[in-house]
Each structure stands twice: as structure tokens, then as C-alpha cells.
Amino acid sequence: MDKHRRWTYSITKLVFWATIFAGAFLFFCFRSSPPSHSTTMKWGSSSNTPQWEKRVRLSARSRSGHLSVLVTGAAGFVGSHVSAALKRRGDGVVGLDNFNSYYDPSLKRARQKLLEQKGVFVMEGDINDEKLLKKLFDIVEFTHVMHLAAQAGVRYAMKNPGSYIHSNIAGLVTLFEACKSANPQPSIVWASSSSVYGLNSKVPFSEKDQTDQPASLYAATKKAGEEIAHTYNHIYGLSITGLRFFTVYGPWGRPDMAYFFFTKNILKGKPISVFQGSNNKSVARDFTYIDDIVKGCLGALDTAEKSTGSGGKKKKNAQLRVFNLGNTSPVPVTKLVSILEKLLKVKAKRNVLPLPTNGDVMFTHANISYAHKEFGYKPTTDLQTGLHKFVNWYLDYYSVSEKKIY
Numbered sequence: 001m002d003k004h005r006r007w008t009y010s011i012t013k014l015v016f017w018a019t020i021f022a023g024a025f026l027f028f029c030f031r032s033s034p035p036s037h038s039t040t041m042k043w044g045s046s047s048n049t050p051q052w053e054k055r056v057r058l059s060a061r062s063r064s065g066h067l068s069v070l071v072t073g074a075a076g077f078v079g080s081h082v083s084a085a086l087k088r089r090g091d092g093v094v095g096l097d098n099f100n101s102y103y104d105p106s107l108k109r110a111r112q113k114l115l116e117q118k119g120v121f122v123m124e125g126d127i128n129d130e131k132l133l134k135k136l137f138d139i140v141e142f143t144h145v146m147h148l149a150a151q152a153g154v155r156y157a158m159k160n161p162g163s164y165i166h167s168n169i170a171g172l173v174t175l176f177e178a179c180k181s182a183n184p185q186p187s188i189v190w191a192s193s194s195s196v197y198g199l200n201s202k203v204p205f206s207e208k209d210q211t212d213q214p215a216s217l218y219a220a221t222k223k224a225g226e227e228i229a230h231t232y233n234h235i236y237g238l239s240i241t242g243l244r245f246f247t248v249y250g251p252w253g254r255p256d257m258a259y260f261f262f263t264k265n266i267l268k269g270k271p272i273s274v275f276q277g278s279n280n281k282s283v284a285r286d287f288t289y290i291d292d293i294v295k296g297c298l299g300a301l302d303t304a305e306k307s308t309g310s311g312g313k314k315k316k317n318a319q320l321r322v323f324n325l326g327n328t329s330p331v332p333v334t335k336l337v338s339i340l341e342k343l344l345k346v347k348a349k350r351n352v353l354p355l356p357t358n359g360d361v362m363f364t365h366a367n368i369s370y371a372h373k374e375f376g377y378k379p380t381t382d383l384q385t386g387l388h389k390f391v392n393w394y395l396d397y398y399s400v401s402e403k404k405i406y
């Protein structure tokens with residue numbers, strides 16, 4: 001090769017590699033800069049950090065003297081209602097949700113959108129993501145964590161036991177670890193479940209009753225959560241309040257729950273399975289309306305004392321509480337169906353089946369005197385009124401006009 005040709009060859013090679021590098025650079029820049037209005041902005045891409053941090057900070061901003069709350073499971077049923085209520089009264093709220101597909105994620109996205117309109121940023125992320133949690137606590141001094149992210153549902157535990165361990169055990173521990181290391185430590189309020197009473201037969205269920213006969217893996221993981229809470233309170237001085245929710249229902253509810261899919265099936269003319277105990281005994285639940293639950297959650301947050309630890313050690317004993325949040329008036333499932341029939345003006349095709357032994361219990365009934373004493377908890381919505389509100393929402397959300405029903 002003569003001198004001139006070697007020179008031309010080197011230049012061509014240089015231009016080739018420069019083009020490759022420039023292309024790669026532009027590709028990565030473009031890929032990691034989602035539009036600012038994106039509602040699905042995910043945690044994890046380093047170059048969106050300043051924008052992401054800004055949204056977190058803005059969402060966490062509270063009126064003076066108000067709380068700053070990290071709500072996990074914020075795109076969930078209870079989480080979205082609690083987040084909206086906190087924001088309404090001036091608290092700062094940052095939401096976290098993994099938007100999993102246990103039930104229709106589009107419903108979760110719709111809740112997220114609604115919250116966004118109210119100024120609550122619900123980011124997509126998992127409670128098992130240590131780095132994300134650490135980052136959040138580095139950015140914001142959360143005064144409280146409202147932990148509502150969980151794998152719910154008593155019967156699904158037979159199908160996917162791993163998901164209960166992942167969310168309700170591993171996820172809970174990851175969250176507690178992050179809270180214990182945060183400076184200052186937040187106070188924690190989290191969702192346990194009425195299912196921890198399991199096969200107990202003494203009614204109404206009191207927080208003082210023993211809870212060592214869970215009937216489902218779901219119940220067992222919630223019970224385990226209560227024990228794990230005790231440990232983190234004992235060792236690290238975390239202030240922790242567990243709330244045992246009793247079959248929560250209402251607008252924006254969970255499609256995996258009976259009142260929800262009964263409504264769907266009744267409207268479609270499909271049969272529904274109504275469970276019954278032995279000797280024709282009816283199965284009953286202490287159905288609790290979402291607005292009452294929200295009041296209970298806010299009451300628990302407002303009466304939560306500060307955590308007492310720092311640097312991995314507690315300075316003194318911290319508060320540890322468990323409350324029933326129920327309605328105190330169990331209603332047979334057969335009655336629930338009758339109310340729905342009247343509201344929907346459609347007769348249900350009922351298949352009466354024996355109560356499955358894969359997680360269900362015969363009845364639940366809350367004694368709520370402790371929550372009443374501590375923060376004035378007093379449910380005010382009966383099943384008829386609450387279902388009316390649910391049905392109105394359902395018909396509106398799924399745009400089922402009266403004409404289409406008949």
C-alpha cells in the first residue's frame with residue numbers, strides 16, 4: 001500500500017468508528033429520556049433520575065405540619081383511596097406499585113391516572129427492590145409509611161403460593177429493612193387481615209384472641225407479617241401498626257373479590273357459585289365499606305407514635321399495635337347476592353356449592369372497640385348503601401347502560 005492509500009484507509013476507519021460511537025451515544029440518550037408526562041415512568045434508568053427525583057419531591061411535599069407518606073400498593077384498591085384521602089387533607093404522598101397482573105392492570109392504571117390528576121405520583125416499582133427503597137428514603141424524609149402492597153386473595157394461594165411469600169414475607173422484610181435504616185425512621189402502618197383469625201369460633205373476633213389457626217397460606221403470611229413486625233419493633237425501635245381489614249368492598253374495588261365478579265356475572269347472565277357450610281349453614285362476612293376503612297387508616301396514621309431507633313439500634317421501646325377494622329355486622333353471602341339482584345334488577349343464576357376447604361372460613365365478625373377507643377373508628381356504611389355506591393361506580397366505569405342490561 002502506498003502512503004496515500006494508507007492515509008485514505010485510516011481516515012475511512014476513523015469515520016466508520018466515529019459513526020458507530022455517535023450512533024450508540026444517541027441511541028442511549030434517546031432511549032433513557034421518556035417524555036415528561038409519562039405516567040408509566042419506571043425506576044431504574046439512571047438518566048431519568050433528576051426528572052424522577054423532581055416528581056418524587058413534588059409529590060411528597062406536604063402542607064406545613066402535615067405528614068409525608070410513602071404509600072405502597074398505591075394503585076391498588078385500598079391504596080388508591082387512602083392516597084387520595086391523604087392528599088386531600090394536605091399530606092404529601094408518594095405512591096409505589098408494581099402493577100402486577102394478578103387482576104386487570106388497566107384498572108390499576110386508571111387509579112394511577114386519577115391519583116396523578118390529584119397530584120400524587122405513583123411510580124412503578126417493587127417493594128422487594130432495596131435500591132429503590134433506599135433511594136426514596138434518601139430523597140424524602142417520610143414521616144410515615146402506609147404499607148398496602150400485598151398479594152391478596154385467600155383462594156389464589158393454592159395456585160400461586162410463591163407470590164404470597166414474595167410479596168407478603170420477602171417484600172415486607174425488605175420494606176422494614178429500608179425503614180429501619182432510614183434516618184429518621186418513619187412510623188409504619190400496614191395491612192394485615194381478618195383472615196388471621198382463621199378457624200377461631202369465638203365471636204366477635206378480638207385482637208386479644210389467639211391467632212394460630214390460619215386456614216390459607218394467605219392468612220399464614222399475614223400472621224407471619226405480624227410476628228415479623230414484632231421483631232423489627234423489638235430490635236430496631238420501629239413504630240408499627242397492623243390493621244386487620246375485614247372484606248373491604250366499594251367503588252374501584254378488586255375484581256377478584258366475590259361482590260365484584262358476582263356483579264359482572266349477574267349482568268352477563270352467567271351463573272355464580274354461592275358457597276354454603278355443612279347443614280345448609282350460610283357463610284357470612286363482616287363486609288366493610290372502603291370509606292370506613294380509609295377513616296381507620298388515617299386514624300391509625302395520625303395516632304402512630306414516632307419510631308425510636310437510629311443507626312440500627314433502638315433508643316427506647318417503640319409503639320406496636322394491631323387493630324381490627326371491620327363493620328361489626330356480618331352479612332350472609334346469600335343476602336349479598338339478593339342486594340345485588342335488586343340493585344342490578346337482574347335475577348342471579350345461583351349455584352349453591354359446599355364451602356371449599358382451600359382457604360375459606362365460615363364467618364368473620366370484628367370487635368372494633370380498640371380502634372374506637374384509640375382513634376374513634378366508627379363504621380357508618382351498611383352493606384346495602386355501600387353496594388349501591390359500588391354498583392353505580394361499576395356501571396359507570398364499565399359503561400353498562402340500563403339498556404344494555406336488559
Ligand SMILES: O=C(O)[C@H]1O[C@H](OP(=O)(O)OP(=O)(O)OC[C@H]2O[C@@H](n3ccc(=O)[nH]c3=O)[C@H](O)[C@@H]2O)[C@H](O)[C@@H](O)[C@@H]1O
Nearest residue numbers: 152153193194195245246247257258273274275283333360
Ligand atoms: O377480610 C379479609 O381479610 C380478606 O377479605 C377478602 O377475602 P374474603 O372474605 O374471602 O372475600 P371474597 O373472596 O370476596 O369472598 C367473600 C365471601 O364470598 C364467598 N364466595 C366467594 C367466591 C365465590 O365464588 N362464592 C362465594 O360464595 C366466600 O366464601 C366469602 O364468604 C379478601 O379477598 C382478602 O384479600 C382479605 O384479606
